[in-house]
Amino acid sequence: MLKAFNENQRLILSSISKNKEATATSFLKELSEMSAIPLSTLKLNTKILRELDLVTYGTPRNPKPIRLTQTGKLISDILAASNSDFKKWTRGKRLSKEVKINVLKQAISSQSSHLPSSLSANDLVASIFEVFSPNLRNSENSFILSKGHAAPALYATLAEKKVISKDELLSLGSYGSRLQSHPERRYLPEVLVSTGSLGQGLSIGVGIALGKKIKNKKGKVIVLLGDGELNEGQVWEAIMSGAHHGLDNLIAIVDRNFRQLNGSTEKIKRLEPLEEKWASFGWEVIVVNGQETGEVVSTLEYIKHNQTKPVVVIALTQRNGGIKSLREDLFHYVPTAEEYERAVMDINEIES
Amino acid sequence: MKLKVESYRDAFGQKLVELGEKNKHLIVLDPDVGDSTRTAWFREKFPNRFVNVGISEQDMVGIAAGLSIEGFTPIVATFSMFILRAWEQIRNTLARDNLNVKIVASHGGLSDFGDGSSHQCFEDIALMRVIPEMKTIVPADAQSTKGLFEQAIRTKGPTYIRIGRDFCLKIYENEDDVVLGKVNVLEEGDDLTLVACGLMVPFALMVHKMLLKSGVKSSIVDAHTIKPLDSRLISICRRTGRVVTIEEHSVIGGLGSALCENLSEYGVKVKRIGVFDRFGESSEDYRKLLQKFQLDEDSIFKQVISFVG
Ligand SMILES: Cc1ncc(C[n+]2csc(CCOP(=O)(O)OP(=O)(O)O)c2C)c(N)n1
Ligand SMILES: [Mg+2]
Numbered sequence: 001m002l003k004a005f006n007e008n009q010r011l012i013l014s015s016i017s018k019n020k021e022a023t024a025t026s027f028l029k030e031l032s033e034m035s036a037i038p039l040s041t042l043k044l045n046t047k048i049l050r051e052l053d054l055v056t057y058g059t060p061r062n063p064k065p066i067r068l069t070q071t072g073k074l075i076s077d078i079l080a081a082s083n084s085d086f087k088k089w090t091r092g093k094r095l096s097k098e099v100k101i102n103v104l105k106q107a108i109s110s111q112s113s114h115l116p117s118s119l120s121a122n123d124l125v126a127s128i129f130e131v132f133s134p135n136l137r138n139s140e141n142s143f144i145l146s147k148g149h150a151a152p153a154l155y156a157t158l159a160e161k162k163v164i165s166k167d168e169l170l171s172l173g174s175y176g177s178r179l180q181s182h183p184e185r186r187y188l189p190e191v192l193v194s195t196g197s198l199g200q201g202l203s204i205g206v207g208i209a210l211g212k213k214i215k216n217k218k219g220k221v222i223v224l225l226g227d228g229e230l231n232e233g234q235v236w237e238a239i240m241s242g243a244h245h246g247l248d249n250l251i252a253i254v255d256r257n258f259r260q261l262n263g264s265t266e267k268i269k270r271l272e273p274l275e276e277k278w279a280s281f282g283w284e285v286i287v288v289n290g291q292e293t294g295e296v297v298s299t300l301e302y303i304k305h306n307q308t309k310p311v312v313v314i315a316l317t318q319r320n321g322g323i324k325s326l327r328e329d330l331f332h333y334v335p336t337a338e339e340y341e342r343a344v345m346d347i348n349e350i351e352s
Numbered sequence: 353m354k355l356k357v358e359s360y361r362d363a364f365g366q367k368l369v370e371l372g373e374k375n376k377h378l379i380v381l382d383p384d385v386g387d388s389t390r391t392a393w394f395r396e397k398f399p400n401r402f403v404n405v406g407i408s409e410q411d412m413v414g415i416a417a418g419l420s421i422e423g424f425t426p427i428v429a430t431f432s433m434f435i436l437r438a439w440e441q442i443r444n445t446l447a448r449d450n451l452n453v454k455i456v457a458s459h460g461g462l463s464d465f466g467d468g469s470s471h472q473c474f475e476d477i478a479l480m481r482v483i484p485e486m487k488t489i490v491p492a493d494a495q496s497t498k499g500l501f502e503q504a505i506r507t508k509g510p511t512y513i514r515i516g517r518d519f520c521l522k523i524y525e526n527e528d529d530v531v532l533g534k535v536n537v538l539e540e541g542d543d544l545t546l547v548a549c550g551l552m553v554p555f556a557l558m559v560h561k562m563l564l565k566s567g568v569k570s571s572i573v574d575a576h577t578i579k580p581l582d583s584r585l586i587s588i589c590r591r592t593g594r595v596v597t598i599e600e601h602s603v604i605g606g607l608g609s610a611l612c613e614n615l616s617e618y619g620v621k622v623k624r625i626g627v628f629d630r631f632g633e634s635s636e637d638y639r640k641l642l643q644k645f646q647l648d649e650d651s652i653f654k655q656v657i658s659f660v661g
Contacts, residue, residue: 186450200410203412
């Protein structure tokens, strides 16, 4: 719906609903002055809206006030409702792009980061922070990066949230840095839970979610897991616990890139049918394109307001984070200067 | 010497209920052994602050971590053998993040005599005290179990408390006769020091009497807090110059090892008495096993005498 209209059309629709009986000409003139959008652009878009039967107005010879039709009114209401979603959606996209570039920079400065695993999780972490702002001061929401080796994605997101500086990002994993190779709460409280050993985050998420319930506290608990990580039996203990206690404040997100350390998840220890597995354990399952920040953001927004039991989002991702020029089958990889330049160009292309 | 027989786990279960009344932050997690650990008494009293998490110790430790992040003081209680399944979770989450979770590990040593080697645990003290931040406590009797448990609750951070199943012998009158982190000197003698923990403390007191008859004057020390080890213990041991440690645990890595680590630079001779690198076995009778493992008072006396020559 949001994508069906361009920004000018959305502006016109929302402004008409507040308009008091002005003619099209004077309404558009005023709008053009206020918004600094050329009058001709606004006129063209208004014409399109009339062709879609969303607005009516007169002619220069027979002037009538510009008004929304019944359908126009309906659409304008829907747009108003989803406008806040839309803002998050665009902000999420911008955030995710910045995070991606900073993840690449960290890989180059540390020469050893888990770049592919971080790129895979990049849009997910950015979206989680866009929707929930977890772990930050005064936030009621909690986030656990159970696949702790994607620390660079978390740090780059925290840099966008001004918890750490962009300069500090380059200290990742170096002697004396707060940015440990795997996130650690002792060094950085916004990490909330130290990870690095796979398979343990969801249980901790269950504990936090249960604690919130017992104390009647609001807030969601979001746990990001790798798909290979699901080999660990403890994850399935936690899945049972989450369902058993009816934790409608717990959200698991699986970074489903079909790869683990030494190869394909399906060849090493088959996970499919993964949706059915979670569903049969009593979780609600949603599958999304994990490389589409917009889709992830709106899915999380939806869950935020409509959750009735524990939810797992299976996010289809790639180890190259959708950056075409990078390989998607690697676990350890550090780009050269040229590869970096190329990747940044690709990122700008994806996001535009 | 006749000492009154009491029960470790009953003492723990009673104290837990008592603290539950006062402290609303306490929440108990149980991997389906609450009847055996006596956390069942808490379950009956405070069902809303008790969770049977199922037979899943690793999940339990994770859940405890989460609850402590939310401001609770979680108590996880199970057999000392089975909590070891979650050793890495304890190390990587509870200890690394210094979370306020208390582990009460029952059925330590040979005290679960009936169940045999799968249940009898001589390795836990070694595995817990090696973890940074992890306080490791082995109370000697029922009163000190209560006292040390309450003090552990009042002290922030991860703590491991190892108790036996039932059989224990009363040596303390009051709960506050013991102070977490401080050794208790129960007898003083200049010839040698017997340092013990858990059930071996009352046994050491019996051995003290037997030694006196042979003209050997021993100091008896209850080293209930194995980590952090009281520095006073080191000076006591240095004064007598000869030390015997006694524990219902492997001689590898436990109290004896801890003391050796601290005494090696002072040239103090240390004899370690405990379980010598082997597994346990079933018996219908605790005492028979203690005899077989040379951890009854007569066997301990013989070992001490051969050490002092
Ligand atoms: C308990 C544990 N075992 C092994 C490892 C080593 N390890 C680090 S990442 C990884 C693969 C993870 O795969 P997946 O969960 O799919 O994450 P991805 O990088 O694909 O997002 C392994 C085996 C670990 N960190 N923790
Ligand atoms: Mg994977």
